[in-house]
Amino acid sequence: MSITTTTHLNFRGDARPALEFYQSVFGGELAVVSYQDAHSVQDPAEADQIMWGQVQGDNGIQVMAYDVPSSLPYDAGVNSVFVSVRGKDADEITAHWKRLSEGATILQDLAPAAWSPLYGMLKDRFGITWVLDVTS
CATH class of the missing domain: 3.10.180.10 (2,3-Dihydroxybiphenyl 1,2-Dioxygenase, domain 1)
Incomplete structure (x- = not known):
């Protein structure tokens, strides 16, 4: 299964x-x-x-x-979910980062981190927090 x-x-x-x-x-x-x-x-x-x-x-x-229809309660919350995009190709992750960051608030620039060759976090123009990183 x-x-x-x-x-x-x-x-x-x-x-x-x-x-x-x-x-x-x-x-x-x-x-x-x-x-x-x-x-x-x-x-x-x-x-x-x-x-x-x-x-x-x-x-x-x-x-x-x-x-969510207006007949139902809706609260976007704060930090209730992160969308994580992981890949092995730094160029691919960087390309996604550049497009996704249009109109976004950068929370952590895409850069090397202790646990990843590239890691970054942003809140897109729709209020969704995305984490992109390259797996080793």
Whole structure:
């Protein structure tokens, strides 16, 4: 038996632009289902928001996201989740870092660390904290 884990991000109205941005950073296929597509509209103002979405690539990236409807409580929290992207190719990690850092707040510059040839942490323009590092 084999299982995988996937980071699932929750937003309040930003799931589509976030997933489109992550696709531009990592590549892969974008798939989305709006509340309207699923015939599950509770608030007409939220019909085009994402009920289910993901970016999945051949490079191993998989991120899921949805828009929490206004009928449910939502609190983005503080430091409740980090998305970790790890790889062996420093050039690949650096390229992802450069694209992901557009509009981001850099928490730790991408640089050598005691435990990794390259390590960095940023909070992207959607408020998601990403950790990128190169495994030895």
